[in-house]
Amino acid sequence: xxxxxxxxxxxxxxxxxxxxxxxxxxxxxxxxxxxxxxxxxxxxxxxxxxxxxxxxxxxxxxxxxxxxxxxxxxxxxxxxxxxxxxxxxxxxxxxxxxxxxxxxxxxxxxxxxxxxxxxxxxxxxxxxxxxxxxxxxxxxxxxxxxxxxxxxxxxxxxxxxxxxxxxxxxxxxxxxxxxxxxxxxxxxxxxxxxxxxxxxxxxxxxxxxxxxxxxxxxxxxxxxxxxxxxxxxxxxxxxxxxxxxxxxxxxxxxxxx
Numbered sequence: 001x002x003x004x005x006x007x008x009x010x011x012x013x014x015x016x017x018x019x020x021x022x023x024x025x026x027x028x029x030x031x032x033x034x035x036x037x038x039x040x041x042x043x044x045x046x047x048x049x050x051x052x053x054x055x056x057x058x059x060x061x062x063x064x065x066x067x068x069x070x071x072x073x074x075x076x077x078x079x080x081x082x083x084x085x086x087x088x089x090x091x092x093x094x095x096x097x098x099x100x101x102x103x104x105x106x107x108x109x110x111x112x113x114x115x116x117x118x119x120x121x122x123x124x125x126x127x128x129x130x131x132x133x134x135x136x137x138x139x140x141x142x143x144x145x146x147x148x149x150x151x152x153x154x155x156x157x158x159x160x161x162x163x164x165x166x167x168x169x170x171x172x173x174x175x176x177x178x179x180x181x182x183x184x185x186x187x188x189x190x191x192x193x194x195x196x197x198x199x200x201x202x203x204x205x206x207x208x209x210x211x212x213x214x215x216x217x218x219x220x221x222x223x224x225x226x227x228x229x230x231x232x233x234x235x236x237x238x239x240x241x242x243x244x245x246x247x248x249x250x251x252x253x254x255x256x257x
Contacts, residue, residue, distance in 0.1 A: 002081055004148050009038045010238040011247070012046040012155055014201040014223035015085065018055020018112060022233040022254035023064050029247050030235055038239065042077040045235075046146065048201040048223065049085025049157035049174075053109030055228045059116040062135050084142035085157040085202065086174040092139050095131055102128075144173035152195045153238060158202035162187040177203055184215035193218055199236060200224075210234055210246055227251045 004010075011030045016023050027045070034043045047065055052058035065082055072078040091113065094105030106114070114124045117131065145156040147166065154160065159181040161168035180186045182203075187193045195217040201224035205211050208231030211222035221244060227233040232248035239245075 002079065002146060004044055004079065004151065005042055006150060007041045007240075008044050008079070008148075008151070009034060009041050009240075010044050010046060010148075010151070010153060010155075011235045012048055012199045012221075012223060012238070013235045014048055014225060014233065015050035015204065015227060016047070016055070016061050016233065017050055017053060017087070017109070017228035018058040018061055018116065019227050019233060019251050019254070020055075020057035020060035020064050022227060022249045022251045023061055025249045025254045026233050026235055026247065027064070027068060029249060033237070033247060041239075042079065044079040044081065046155045046199075047080075047082040048155060048199070049083045049142070050087045050201060050224075051082075051085070052091055052113045053087045053105075054112055056112060057116055058113040059135070062138065066134075066138060081146050081155070082142055083146065083155065083157055084139075084144050084174065088139050088142060089174050092136075095128070095136060095139075144170040151238075151240070152197060154196055154198045156198065156200050159200050160198060162190050162193060165190055165192055175202075182213070182220070184213050184218050184220050187218050188216070197221060197238070199238070204229060204231070208232065210236070212244065 030045060051061045069080045072080045090105040090108055093101035094110055114127050117127045147154045156173045158174055159176040161172045162180055197219040199221045203222060204224045204226035208225045210225060213220045221236055223234045223236050225231040225234045232250055235247045237245040
């Protein structure tokens with residue numbers, strides 16, 4: 001289990017969906033912001049899942065994240081956590097060989113992901129047979145939720161079940177769009193959620209703006225601002241201050257940079 005020091009500054013990144021250059025730009029913006037603003041404090045970058053599908057650079061997104069994870073191993077003041085999203089879940093199923101799972105994944109953007117793995121004169125069937133073991137192993141090890149009880153932060157791809165938290169099923173973490181979760185006033189019956197901020201993605205905001213909902217001491221922050229649909233790629237900065245700060249990269253600008 002990953003543990004964080006009391007003075008950790010958190011940066012949680014919303015759904016990437018194959019926008020590798022935008023993610024690289026956002027990582028650079030985050031590290032620059034941290035150096036200028038919190039140089040004496042440790043940083044934790046949390047990827048909230050859905051790295052693959054729909055966009056053109058899914059393989060490259062995984063490479064970018066894995067490279068940052070490797071770099072962090074020699075930097076005790078930088079922690080990288082990468083969560084599983086529902087699209088990674090579908091990808092794992094599709095790579096497992098079951099035709100039904102493969103068809104479901106391809107119909108939901110997996111075809112774009114397979115295309116990003118094509119090399120030379122390969123076709124997608126050959127990609128399936130020779131899929132990089134390192135990427136497959138990485139995908140299978142991704143957790144579905146991480147919490148920092150001392151900071152009262154919960155990071156998850158889609159959301160939680162406010163009635164069952166912290167014991168809600170992993171499928172809830174990956175898929176939920178329940179009104180019980182989205183309406184924070186419904187959390188009040190669970191004392192485990194008192195004062196808690198839940199940071200998630202999965203449900204792209206229609207206006208490409210960050211969604212922050214507050215009820216009493218509870219807070220829900222949605223940072224899926226639809227990067228693959230023309231919105232920015234967004235990270236929320238949580239440093240213990242009352243108000244979150246947001247760092248964004250314009251995906252169209254990053255695409256041509």
